[in-house]
Amino acid sequence: MKFISFFFLICLFNTLDVFGQKKQFIYFIQFKDKPSENVSENQSLSTKSIERRKKLHIPFDDNDKQLNLKYIQTIESMQGVIWQKSRWLNGVLARFSHENMKDSLLQLPFVSNVTYMQTFYEPIVHNESIEENNIYKPQINTLKEQYGQSYRWIETLQATNLVSQNYLGKNINIAIIDAGFLHVNKHHSFKHTSIMHTYDFVTNETNVYNDDSHGSEVLSCLAAVDSGNIIGMAPKANYILLRTEDALHEMLYEEILWAVAAEYADSIGADIINSSLGYNIFDKGESHDYREFDGKTTYIAKATSIAASKGIWVFISAGNEGNDPWHFITTPADAYGITTVGACNFEGKETYFTSSGPTADGRMSPIISAPGLYIYTINTSGNNLYHYKSGSSYSTPIICGLAADLMQKFPQASIETLKTKLYKSCNHYPDTDNYIGYGMPKFDLIDTTNTDFNFCILKLTCNKINSNDIEVKYSLCEEMNFTIKIYIKKHKDWKQIRRKKIKYKAIEGSLIIKKLKIDKLYKICLIQNNQKVYTESSR
Numbered sequence: 001m002k003f004i005s006f007f008f009l010i011c012l013f014n015t016l017d018v019f020g021q022k023k024q025f026i027y028f029i030q031f032k033d034k035p036s037e038n039v040s041e042n043q044s045l046s047t048k049s050i051e052r053r054k055k056l057h058i059p060f061d062d063n064d065k066q067l068n069l070k071y072i073q074t075i076e077s078m079q080g081v082i083w084q085k086s087r088w089l090n091g092v093l094a095r096f097s098h099e100n101m102k103d104s105l106l107q108l109p110f111v112s113n114v115t116y117m118q119t120f121y122e123p124i125v126h127n128e129s130i131e132e133n134n135i136y137k138p139q140i141n142t143l144k145e146q147y148g149q150s151y152r153w154i155e156t157l158q159a160t161n162l163v164s165q166n167y168l169g170k171n172i173n174i175a176i177i178d179a180g181f182l183h184v185n186k187h188h189s190f191k192h193t194s195i196m197h198t199y200d201f202v203t204n205e206t207n208v209y210n211d212d213s214h215g216s217e218v219l220s221c222l223a224a225v226d227s228g229n230i231i232g233m234a235p236k237a238n239y240i241l242l243r244t245e246d247a248l249h250e251m252l253y254e255e256i257l258w259a260v261a262a263e264y265a266d267s268i269g270a271d272i273i274n275s276s277l278g279y280n281i282f283d284k285g286e287s288h289d290y291r292e293f294d295g296k297t298t299y300i301a302k303a304t305s306i307a308a309s310k311g312i313w314v315f316i317s318a319g320n321e322g323n324d325p326w327h328f329i330t331t332p333a334d335a336y337g338i339t340t341v342g343a344c345n346f347e348g349k350e351t352y353f354t355s356s357g358p359t360a361d362g363r364m365s366p367i368i369s370a371p372g373l374y375i376y377t378i379n380t381s382g383n384n385l386y387h388y389k390s391g392s393s394y395s396t397p398i399i400c401g402l403a404a405d406l407m408q409k410f411p412q413a414s415i416e417t418l419k420t421k422l423y424k425s426c427n428h429y430p431d432t433d434n435y436i437g438y439g440m441p442k443f444d445l446i447d448t449t450n451t452d453f454n455f456c457i458l459k460l461t462c463n464k465i466n467s468n469d470i471e472v473k474y475s476l477c478e479e480m481n482f483t484i485k486i487y488i489k490k491h492k493d494w495k496q497i498r499r500k501k502i503k504y505k506a507i508e509g510s511l512i513i514k515k516l517k518i519d520k521l522y523k524i525c526l527i528q529n530n531q532k533v534y535t536e537s538s539r
Helices: 006-013 047-055 069-077 102-106 143-147 151-156 160-164 214-223 253-267 299-309 392-409 415-424
Strands: 025-031 081-086 091-096 111-119 173-178 194-200 238-243 272-275 313-317 339-344 368-371 375-378 386-389 457-464 470-476 480-490 493-504 508-513 522-528 531-537
Touching (some): 025 102, 069 081, 081 253, 091 253, 102 111, 111 253, 143 160, 151 368, 160 392, 173 214, 173 253, 173 392, 214 238, 214 375, 253 272, 253 299, 272 392, 299 313, 368 392, 375 392
Parallel strands (some): 194 238, 272 313, 313 339, 339 368
Antiparallel strands (some): 025 091, 025 111, 081 091, 457 470, 470 508
């Protein structure tokens, strides 16, 4: 049940120039093409964004081009109000005051696809207050005392050396895409936080501080500074706070808002995107099917993959559906090129709620995990300044913040290099798990000068074709020699039944291994230089 105060209703009727009084019908309209001129650096990209592309040798492409202005004007001539524009998805989110616009829009010669996105809900403004009465200030002597409740995070993830050496995310730009950042501008723990930009893509305004508190809690894992209570994992980073989610509803158009926010983050020079949002079931209309979670189907997964292709390190929470009938990851945790984070306890065991992988096309997700049970975050209401929350929403920014510290420590390292080293530092690597991936990283073990970390696996899957044969699909970062070994479970031990030597030369490859007679649990291993570097088990 959602309650709207009488005062809010009065305010709503006084803002008709923004949203309109009548019921709004939302459509996402995708175009067939873009203007034909060559793409260049002058595509509304900041200097920082251009520098990131050049450093990582990422070319400008059609995703960087602006939309065709004539197409937009035609939509407006049909009484459509343009809500948002997406370069990456080549389309616009438009509101109409009347229904059944899909057929008319599809008749336009430049339109490739039209998706009805449900009706628009007017946002509800939160008015809770903060009472800072019980601020605990102990005597600070050690790093443990300084970090307070958050010291356990860096201790568990073996990042105490990284943090004590003052790698705190300085000069790293982190965009947080979330449901709102209630009272971040008032809570004393953010007094010294560097906030570069803010934008609310739901209401098209810069104020993000009067909506939901979920983003505030996420931000506290990254940027809060209150010695003796909590210090975030990257308190010296610069932050871009972007709201795309109306926490009171779950609507398909929020995926488009997320895409537009990611484009915005890219254009102003974000190095990292952290998003603890995920979608599977909507309030109205058709919900997602697990088969869509292949990184190529949902709007938000497409946009997330594009963000990663621009050289942004994208961190996505796996989801909290582990105890629900759905139980799988939510999208965009299925996107390509990202770091999906699951929630474990402080001993490294998966929590009861963390969503499980793999993606619909068989890729591992989550990739890594971090503590997500009873995490100390800020509280935005009442006189208790902090409280404990649980969810992969909080494990994700903890990892994200420490990754920003790595980027500060190794400024010349590529994102792919840091990813590979991060994954290989995990406590279960190369073994994997559908709930925690490689497990928890050990940040203090990461050293970019260590050439042993030159192996990067993007995908390895094994699927039974029939009772005798399996198909192995693999995708790696570089050309290399490796051996595939296949094992079956016999009693309590694994017995090797086949090995295959391969020289990898392509972006992706596959092979069918016959006459295995597999009727039990099996697993596949990649061996390089007589060392097991990756394992994938049957499900």
